[in-house]
Amino acid sequence: MSVAASPRSPSATGDVATDATAALQEIWRSVFPAAFGRAWTDIARFEPVHTADAAAPAPPCVDRVADLVGQAFYCPAADAVVWDADTLVPDLQRRFGSAGVTVALAHEVGHAVQTRLGIDEAQSREPRRYPAILLETMADCYAGVALAQPGLQPVGGLASDAPVADDALLALVGFRDPLGVEPGDDSAHGNAFDRVSAFQDGFRDGAARCAAMTTENRAFTQRRFGSAADRARRGDLPLPLLLDAVQQDAVGWFGPLAPGWNVPPLGDAGCPEHGRTAQGPVRFCTVGGGLSIDRGAFAAVHREVGDFAGITLVASRYGIALLGALGLATVGLPAGAAAVCLTGAYTAALMEPGRGFTLSPGDLDEAVQVLLTHDWAARDSEGGVDSAEHGFDRVARFRGGLLDGPDSCLPRR
Template sequence: MRAVLVLLLALVLVGCTQAVPGRGVAADLRPPEPAVVPAVADADAAAAAVTAAVEDFWRTEFPASFGQPWEDIRTLLPASPGDGTPPCVQDLSEVADQAYYCPAADAVVWDAAGLVPDLFAQFGHVGVVVVLAHEIGHAVETRLGLDEAQARDPGAYPTILLEAMADCYTGVVVRQFADVPVPGLPIGTAERDAALRTLVGFRDPLGVAAGDEGAHGNAFDRVSAFRAGYDDGATRCAGMTVPERGFTQVRFGSAADQARAGDLPLRDLLAAIGVDAREWATELAGVAGWTAPPLTTGACPEAAAQGPARLCPAADPLAESAVDVDVPALAPLHTGLGDFAGATLVTGRYGLAALRAAGTPVEGAAAGHAAVCLSGAYAGQLLVAPVDFRLSPGDLDEAVQVLLADDWAARDAAGRADPAEHGYERVARYEDGLRGGPAVC
């Protein structure tokens, strides 16, 4: 994020082009029931179960959604040393740490010796579900004629759009597995959040722009596409377009921003966000004579239950209070995820300050929901109308990661979060605010 100083991020890649209207507020989201069926024991079993179950799903879903029969994929191939050369590559080494779909051979191939075991170790069976369902999602695209459509009009079907569609079809599959459990592949709340973390791990490198050849998407855009399929189904995926997606990743705006990987030092971040978010909250509240409180450090330890960023108590909602940061608690997030992780928590507290000034309760589940959504709305206005501030590559990815890491952003002014909501819901509310603005919060 660039500001008068440049404010932003560090790890993955996100940027911004324009915001697009959202699909509606996530107010009625509820997590799936906890997983109750035992999971497969190892990576190879997971891959075999996933490919069988995903293709079996499309045998029913494809004709139901698109009015065409499903044609079974010709080759589903685990690639390991000694197995020979897989389709569409020159050497087995090209498959290392990869999974791919080759339309010419109608083949889904995956690295069974490295990639799949690593996914299984890090994310469990759902990591394998996400990667292989994504590749089978490309086979869905081929059966819908998108290979020919891309050849006719590459501008309408850039790589990043086809990747978003495949992420979307992955969301469709995960939703099906959550609703109708598959033996060995349970999908509950924890697995659904792990699915999002898997996508975060496959984001583009920092500095890749949405229009670049071969771009696959930053973490925010990939998670957003997954959510579209999870919430709305396969026909939503097939109808995706570049304008509808509003891809958010951008290049670095300056050499200085690139040199620091989009991140400000923590002290500079707090100075910058303390000015910009305060002005934003003051305007958001729309209360004559009220100015949002200053950003302080260590001013109200009694509000520690809210997390690293807090809205300090105030007997009078119009009295001078503070949005406060516990610097030692925020520093690991800043170092580990990037500067916009902390900015996400701080701007949510400023959202609560604006609500309190306007007479809206800042305790209870609805207040926590609004805090997350308003943090997204703050980021959204930086996308569409940046003045002194703008997002750097990676900022929105950092927001996604901190929302998945803990419920700090969703805690109300008493430090309580809605126990019925988890990472998926927090990311959904953030996206709704980003795309729809404060009115949807």
Template sequence: MMGRVTPPLPRWVAVAVALAVAAVPALLTGACSRVVPGDARPATLPATAAIAAAPPAGSASAVAMATTAALQEFWRQEFPAAFGREWPDITTFAAVATDDPRATPPPCINRAADLADQAFYCPAADAVAWDADGLMPLLHDRFGPAGVVVVLAHEVGHAVQSRLGVDEAQQRNPQRYPTILLEAMADCYAGVAIAHLLDEPVAGLPMGPAERDEAMRALVGFRDPIGVAPGDRSAHGNAFDRVSAFQDGYRDGAARCADMTVDNRVFTQRRFGSEADLARGGNLPLRELLAFVEDDAGRWFTGLAPGRDAPRLSAGGACPPERLTAQGPAAYCPDDGDVAVDLAALEDVHGDIGDFAAAALVAGRYGVALLDAVGAAPVGRPAGAGATCLAGAYTGRLLDAPDGFRLSPGDLDEAVQVLLLADWVARDAAGASNPAEHGFERIARFRTGLLDGAGSCLPQG
């Protein structure tokens, strides 16, 4: 079940807009679950879609209608191709007027109002239902049609699971199919469907690389609250885990989603490691954070570039200010080998997203410095790609660090959000990035570095 959308607009988005970066809010709260209150009962709604006829063109309701039809048609083709079985059409799609006290509730809940700000798939009734008065218009307003599409594609992903027998398997062995795994599968199937919509556009559902990023931003909004562990019954995945599953489906197809198990899927969210970390919400003050990053990233740097001095953090540098500013709130200066930081700009990022969003920007500049140190050009598109990958590699060092400086719950979410919102991490030493790339590609490169280490980012030979 998808629900609860309450994102603030980051103050620093105006800066990103000025730098021609698509700026949308990425801080939603909420969760997804297929446990719903009420009683499963035979569907009394039309088998195609319980949506008011002919909603206004371009409205959230029109997008929902087009989406449900497109998803049903897609899985009629994809399910047999991927799994060798016929696709039984979903029995009910229900758009629920949650603001109307007289509205008939959909299958599996007792009151229409119980669905406020939510969407769900109920396997007992084979029904997908959503809040047509609150959730969908809000998603549409904040993320465009892609916000509506990804939520419905996720819920239909649960229907794919049900048709593959996952529900029965979970009942037999819930330890093998924890909630977080089922949610990752549904995110993965959503990625499969959206890849199809990019390849074969549907009227009324604009879907290109920018809309794909919007879908990911919407998905990020349903991440778990920080401090939830993967084994918790309510766990549904942090932002990194959810977009990772989406990307796996997008790139690898439905079979990859069905093959997910607790043995081959690593989830990165963590509980707080100390009462002190819990009390500060996992965030260090900016200057304290930068001191830790300078020390720790410096040791990481010298381990990969022996004999070279690690960059130091400074408020200026030997490079002209315009060369530094072009890189964003943190900048690598090839002239002196150091990393200059704009404390005011980093403070905005730190305050609006979190401390590790700022740390990720600095880590990207250490990545450019490392490329320069090992003889790779610090300018050009390969440098920007390498910087993003190396920022992920450095982050992976902190994921399960035995002691000292390590990631707090929520840190990976903060990195994902800044990668989606801005291209700063992917800029080279001249401040240029690849205009053909979007947040999807930045997160994919960051993830490669995090999972596979710095060797996957550095030039070979």
């Protein structure tokens, strides 16, 4: 379950970054006036820097070429978007395709949008109102606005549709802050969940949504390690302890949603009916109503992504079981959709202070990764899934449950 996307072919000009910045400039010439009622001022400079050339002159706003290696930035003083053409762009192209290069540059252009809206000046007057993480979140949101526009379709074969959005989200997962960085840190850009959330808001709702972001209406989910032991484990519980803890906790959360329901424990026996393996590493058994886990497959998810990726899958199967307990269909696309949503609602409970079983740094990012790279959480009790749905949609549905609670996930009866 690697976050790396398959390699993509290069652009027609051989320079995806140059194509992308030209397209981004053109997009904001139309989007900015439509959203804000004022003309767009073209960005003065787009500057690729060949960091492998020791004799290359220093780019704007940094003292040495070495300071740019692996980086891209927007410099308000020079009104310039600058990037490392020798290391950063090839790496993003290899790992995430054209979408990875484009979303990185779209984020930096997003900072130029902020400058044109006067956010730089406002931040200098009221730094507490505009902390670094809010500015970075807004830039991710503006990147989502840009990638939703048809004008990016010619860039390196890029098309503004859900598969490309998945690659862009995977790139944002790769750009996340190191574990344990808190929202108040001056260097904070956001964890993967928050960055992906901001991108999706811009992609779906437009530039006005990004401009309206404040610390009052935007919650950040980054958190510190709860203990030295948690830090030493990098936030991951050992597998046996994890399974015992999530089973006990999930039974306590899902049970009250169907009064009188005897919530089943996790088992190893397997399901007797058709579709028992098609659901993925964790299965809901329609015969008997139990949950079965393939420990080998589950251990692989735990090892390759992290413990909360596995919890995400467990919670989704408890979601399917809940549907059955409520007399609702466990087969069909609405069942899979409800399961993902209920997984988000359950996750929200793990963010509450004072619980014995709570999230660690990186847990939400692991949920994003497994939802982007696999459709297991969205499968119904027979393993059926919407083949037209993409990771972008699953993450959005998970966020919906997290923000709006379990009632929003269940069909009206």
